[in-house]
Amino acid sequence: GAVVSQHPSWVICKSGTSVKIECRSLDFQATTMFWYRQFPKQSLMLMATSNEGSKATYEQGVEKDKFLINHASLTLSTLTVTSAHPEDSSFYICSAEPSGSADTQYFGPGTRLTVL
Amino acid sequence: AQSVTQPDIHITVSEGASLELRCNYSYGATPYLFWYVQSPGQGLQLLLKYFSGDTLVQGIKGFEAEFKRSQSSFNLRKPSVHWSDAAEYFCAVGADSGGYQKVTFGTGTKLQVIP
Numbered sequence: 001g002a003v004v005s006q007h008p009s010w011v012i013c014k015s016g017t018s019v020k021i022e023c024r025s026l027d028f029q030a031t032t033m034f035w036y037r038q039f040p041k042q043s044l045m046l047m048a049t050s051n052e053g054s055k056a057t058y059e060q061g062v063e064k065d066k067f068l069i070n071h072a073s074l075t076l077s078t079l080t081v082t083s084a085h086p087e088d089s090s091f092y093i094c095s096a097e098p099s100g101s102a103d104t105q106y107f108g109p110g111t112r113l114t115v116l
Numbered sequence: 117a118q119s120v121t122q123p124d125i126h127i128t129v130s131e132g133a134s135l136e137l138r139c140n141y142s143y144g145a146t147p148y149l150f151w152y153v154q155s156p157g158q159g160l161q162l163l164l165k166y167f168s169g170d171t172l173v174q175g176i177k178g179f180e181a182e183f184k185r186s187q188s189s190f191n192l193r194k195p196s197v198h199w200s201d202a203a204e205y206f207c208a209v210g211a212d213s214g215g216y217q218k219v220t221f222g223t224g225t226k227l228q229v230i231p
Contacts, residue, residue: 004159032216043206043221044160049213093159097216103148103167105219109159 003027004096006108013084014116021079021111023094029074030096034105035067038091050077074099084115118143118209120222128228129197137192137225139181139207148210148217149190151181154224155203163205166190177201202229 003026013019023033031052036044048058048069056069066088068080077096081088091112095105119142129135141147148167152160164175171183181192190207204224210217 034219043223046218046220049216049218051216095160095219103210103217104150104162104165105217106162107152107160109157 002098002106004094004106004108006092006094006111008111009109010112010114012114012116015085016083018080018082019084019113021081021092021094021113023077023079023096023108025075025096025098025106028096028106029099030077031074031099032097033071033077034095034097035069035077035079036093036095038093038110040091044093047079081113084113086115089113089115118147118211118218118220120207120209120220122205122207122222122225124225125223126226126228128230131199131229131231132196135192135194135197135201135227137205137207137227139190139192139222140188141190141207141209142188143209143211145211149181149183150208150210150219151175151179151190151192152206152208152221153177153203154206160206163192197227197229199229199231202227 007022033050035047038044047062048056050056050071052071058064071077093110095107121140150165151163166173166183206224207222210219
């Protein structure tokens with residue numbers, strides 16, 4: 001139980017294009033989902049917290065117009081990297097917190113974004 | 117704001133030897149503490165967590181961790197390491213943030229297991 005999937009697992013795009021990453025909780029509902037970014041050999045940095053049906057809360061220093069988050073249902077959150085540039089290349093990981101259980105997040109396998 | 121320190125970036129142990137990964141946290145209240153493992157190409161897997169109660173927590177894969185409030189530590193241990201334990205280990209602290217938990221991760225410790 002408590003499986004989170006991400007799609008795609010790896011994406012390569014040209015500079016200036018936009019990329020959408022999906023995060024799904026497969027066997028539970030998640031009112032809250034989180035998006036992290038992980039640079040090579042570094043830890044996970046929280047980018048934003050996404051609540052179903054409301055606007056995401058972004059961490060300081062994260063551009064909300066560049067990283068668009070939509071949490072349209074209790075099982076799906078999307079992260080769109082708009083006008084991607086090489087410096088956006090990173091590993092993006094989502095997690096989901098089961099509704100009614102604010103103690104543990106379950107993580108997706110991550111999406112590796114490479115911007116050429 | 118909470119923070120987590122993992123002082124060891126890289127640790128090498130022999131298969132069958134014991135293991136201890138260090139974690140120190142900073143948080144004003146009683147923390148929620150976690151250990152996650154990340155293998156190449158795989159997502160983060162929760163090994164164990166501490167919220168309250170018994171300070172010695174048992175997790176999956178034979179891991180355990182002990183919460184020591186006086187030392188602000190939550191070290192991860194395993195009595196006998198297997199080659200399959202080679203991975204990156206992250207300690208994390210969670211804080212209540214308006215109905216959900218905001219989790220802060222340490223920088224990770226990469227474990228290498230030699231035959």
